[in-house]
Amino acid sequence: xxxxxxxxxxxxxxxxxxxxxxxxxxxxxxxxxxxxxxxxxxxxxxxxxxxxxxxxxxxxxxxxxxxxxxxxxxxxxx
Numbered sequence: 291x292x293x294x295x296x297x298x299x300x301x302x303x304x305x306x307x308x309x310x311x312x313x314x315x316x317x318x319x320x321x322x323x324x325x326x327x328x329x330x331x332x333x334x335x336x337x338x339x340x341x342x343x344x345x346x347x348x349x350x351x352x353x354x355x356x357x358x359x360x361x362x363x364x365x366x367x368x
Contacts, residue, residue, distance in 0.1 A: 302313055343349045 302310065305313065340349075344351055
């Protein structure tokens with residue numbers, strides 16, 4: 291495995307957090323050669339379906355604090 295030149299890595303690590311995040315995103319996206327053309331459309335359909343369920347009163351949204359606490363309990367084994 292080749293390592294990046296030290297000056298490139300040092301320069302990247304010296305960037306502000308927002309720029310490092312953008313760089314990381316771009317690098318990760320460059321690794322995905324097999325992008326699923328239908329994935330974005332499927333996600334839009336799923337989001338529309340869920341949004342319609344909320345508007346119709348079929349499901350009740352949860353408070354983020356409650357969801358976060360439940361997930362934290364699951365991760366810590368409580």
